[in-house]
Amino acid sequence: MLFPLQFHRREQEQREREGDQEANAGGFSYSLDLVRSYHYKKTAVNIPKTKKTYCKNKECKKHTLHKVTQYKKGKDSLAAQGKRRYDRKQSGYGGQTKPVFHKKAKTTKKIVLRLQCQTCKHFSQHSIKRCKHFEIGGDKKGKGTSLF
Template sequence: MMVNVPKQRRTFCRGKKCKKHAVHKVTQYRAVRYDRKQSGYGGQSKPVFRKKCTECKYRKQLPIKRCKHFELGGDKKRKGHMVMF
């Protein structure tokens, strides 16, 4: 299963200054940190993506449901076209 997430997302900001809906920049969890998290016991971890408010710089981390492929800002799905990885 593949997950495609837009690079910007308009969602609620819980920062002390904001407390309203604002545009958030979406980034993926750093690769090195993910490798460290994977090593050892505990099994497969979920991909984590971070949302940073563009107004007050408040950061929010959110785990995504388990997926094999994760893409930031990729092309949208179109009818009749094959998906390329």
């Protein structure tokens, strides 16, 4: 498998062999969009609702069937020390006291799967790569068929 940079270098060398003067004048260049698209090649991920995997619980310690769900962040606690300090600082006159974060860099989040063992009900977490679209138990894609 060729990476985007290798592909462009090969293309460049082939042009130079053919004697194309425009290719030699410009030097080596590659499309940054092509490199970015390579990293986000996996746009849609479909995972089955059950998965047979190892259970680390002391009762099991073997491969069992696990129910797969997606991990979701819980609600922030008002009793946490940082939140209490922030609320105390914000109260009264003076407006916004701490900087509000605006420089968001990522367009996707890493997906975390929550696996529940069906024999001992023990939970474990498994993180997978970044993807734009994620679904659990969607239609399987057959060979040479379309989903529509």
